[in-house]
């Protein structure tokens with residue numbers, strides 16, 4: 001029988017690195033974008049790095065480790081409602097990876113950040129004409145204007161989503177006493193938080209680091225070609 005201190009590896013290294021690099025790069029993008037001027041160069045590079053990470057994570061969601069796969073944590077509205085009901089009780093829930101609500105939020109966050117980065121590629125500083133996203137000169141002005149507007153206000157929606165995300169993690173810590181942040185750092189969760197008492201241990205498979213590195217390089221190459229397409 002599992003003791004309280006027993007832990008199980010649930011998050012692989014690629015998911016953990018993806019997450020904390022994304023947090024770091026999002027902060028870099030935010031502050032460099034606000035600073036403007038010479039900081040825009042950093043803003044662009046940080047955006048390309050985020051796009052690389054997102055493309056990698058989407059691919060990893062199909063071929064990566066069990067808990068990284070979309071199919072393992074996108075469970076639909078019924079499971080999400082059942083999970084919300086659980087939140088009112090002190091015990092449970094038991095989730096090896098993302099819970100059904102958190103899983104849906106993961107998808108929302110990934111695509112919300114993707115929308116921010118993709119519109120950045122087409123954005124331009126229309127006042128000075130000096131700062132252009134790499135693809136801004138490839139499309140009609142009205143699309144550049146739309147992309148630029150979206151890129152400027154969507155960041156606020158993104159900040160709200162991140163605040164909800166962090167609040168949910170804090171709620172889990174305070175109310176459920178589940179340390180999800182620790183798990184995202186070490187990869188390990190307490191067995192009694194991950195698996196229902198008496199239930200068999202789940203069979204998790206962890207994809208190879210060679211596959212992760214290949215996908216990361218392919219994602220970086222794709223971003224390189226997208227940026228180069230701007231000339």
Ligand code: HEM
Pocket residue numbers: 015018019022023026027057068097098099102103106109110113162165166169180181182183184
């Ligand atoms: C820019 C800000 C952030 C973004 C865009 C973001 C995005 C994400 C994404 C996409 C995931 C899913 C990871 C995956 O499956 O690959 C995730 C999970 C997670 N994030 Fe964040 N995150 C942000 C900030 C934070 C911060 C500041 C914390 C710590 C307080 C945090 C704690 C977590 C935890 C604990 C999980 C795992 C949740 C679970 O166990 O289901 N995140 N985040």
